[in-house]
């Protein structure tokens with residue numbers, strides 16, 4: 001492997017990931033509810049890939065699938081590769097907590113009856129590492145003695161981030177790490193991610209805050225109803241809607257307050273009632289007959305897009 | 312919550328308990344005095360040759376002719392001075408009977424409570440961990456059957472198998488009959504205790520096992536267990552670091568809350584094994600229309616159940632850090 005390949009070879013590759021839940025609906029009828037139909041993305045070494053998408057588009061489930069902590073009634077199809085290796089349950093067990101770190105979405109992911117210092121240390125960290133992480137994120141020493149319910153929102157977030165950075169991981173999966181942090185601390189957290197990425201790690205940054213993502217991410221993936229609709233360099237998102245490829249990503253950018261602030265009408269389809277063909281069709285201004293078939297993610301202008309009309 | 316807040320909370324709980332105790336005493340007093348038992352007849356016997364004057368004199372002395380509220384307050388006043396009246400059955404002060412008998416029952420209940428608590432908790436954890444597997448199904452069925460089986464029937468079953476058929480244990484009593492109290496050894500006593508304790512343990516184990524199992528299953532799918540797994544903890548670490556911690560307090564609390572079932576089970580187990588505790592005394596008192604003793608036992612049992620509730624409340628309100636340390640940090 002030469003230097004160039006090494007610099008760009010993917011740490012994480014997700015291909016056509018599907019996730020379904022078997023559920024009992026209306027009495028005893030067992031149904032398979034497919035909530036993620038086709039997610040594909042990759043995170044290269046040294047790269048921060050931001051994932052954006054509205055609530056329920058499957059961001060957290062992707063994170064949980066990578067770590068192997070989906071509920072028992074979930075089934076998956078497709079592939080998740082880590083450094084070129086298929087991420088089997090055995091490999092997930094081997095890497096999580098050492099090479100692959102999850103920063104979960106809320107304080108509910110902390111044991112309510114355990115002091116946060118001990119939780120940050122976990123089973124593999126040391127008191128020194130925990131202190132260093134706390135210092136870095138401006139948490140006082142005595143905060144280690146607190147229970148999760150005693151933390152403010154911002155402190156909880158910093159504690160959660162601390163759990164991931166005791167010893168720098170090779171892949172960080174951060175599920176909305178910044179809300180409640182305040183702009184300074186949010187920037188500091190992202191700068192730290194950048195630093196870790198610069199050592200050759202990959203960062204998958206799930207976020208609602210596209211502004212923050214634009215400032216730090218290399219590429220951005222847009223999720224819609226359990227599919228990846230577009231992956232593009234962050235620069236394209238900065239340029240604006242016209243640089244993007246998918247009608248939904250354009251609408252997403254247009255809906256931001258600093259842009260036209262024009263939300264598109266309609267809502268994301270419910271997992272139990274997905275239309276065939278393009279999932280965005282009922283809200284799309286460019287819809288045509290060609291949109292009714294299976295639509296693949298394809299390369300367009302240095303990005304990837306799932307739309308028949310993109311060029 | 313501050314320290315003062317905590318003290319206030321405990322005082323509040325105490326106040327509620329006291330109120331309940333007063334209510335129970337009034338209720339049981341009214342119920343028992345309205346019951347078709349004539350304390351005088353119960354005392355002197357139906358075939359008494361006592362003259363009517365003598366009977367009237369006794370009634371006068373006991374205050375039987377007074378109005379109900381007056382009698383209630385006299386009773387309460389005497390009790391507060393430690394005078395619970397005389398037991399008709401045992402011809403001794405009620406307080407002495409209770410004192411003597413409670414020692415036997417307390418040993419029985421304490422042992423069964425501890426054993427059922429420890430065993431039930433362990434069984435609950437193990438079967439919760441193996442949810443849906445054979446072990447879990449067996450434990451669950453066992454507990455459900457135990458919970459629906461009447462405890463005297465279980466006691467009789469245990470008695471007939473281990474004492475009658477196998478002959479391993481004595482059929483009843485707390486010590487070998489015919490032996491002088493001074494000659495009774497500790498091992499004699501233990502030997503007589505085993506079957507009643509075993510029965511009461513079995514009777515009490517279902518609830519705590521099922522509760523612990525349920526709690527564990529609930530916790531196993533919680534976000535913090537997911538995250539602990541995502542950080543590389545294995546099953547053993549998940550149990551020792553998080554699951555025990557999060558199930559222990561609710562389990563201990565439940566165990567304190569089941570003091571009423573424990574007391575009921577004790578009464579039946581004692582009757583089956585003719586064990587000379589509070590339970591057999593209750594039966595005797597009821598059969599003999601021994602009003603003072605019945606009232607005394609009612610109050611003692613209410614006090615017992617209330618203290619279980621009190622401890623459970625305090626445990627939840629004071630030991631749980633979420634309630635103990637309270638308040639945000641910001």
Ligand SMILES: Nc1ncnc2c1ncn2[C@@H]1O[C@H](COP(=O)(O)OP(=O)(O)OP(=O)(O)O)[C@@H](O)[C@H]1O
Pocket residue numbers: 021035053054055056057058059060061062071105271
């Ligand atoms: N255990 C489950 N059983 C059934 N459906 C589930 C389960 N967990 C998640 N889902 C569904 O999967 C979809 C995606 O959920 P996910 O949590 O990944 O959304 P998200 O993109 O993270 O949203 P948010 O921005 O609100 O965090 C949602 O529609 C949700 O209802």
Ligand code: SF4
Pocket residue numbers: 246247248278279280281282284285286287288290291295306307308309310
């Ligand atoms: S495939 Fe058709 S409906 Fe879907 S986004 Fe593209 S143009 Fe719109």
Ligand SMILES: [Mg+2]
Pocket residue numbers: 059060061105175
């Ligand atoms: Mg989420």
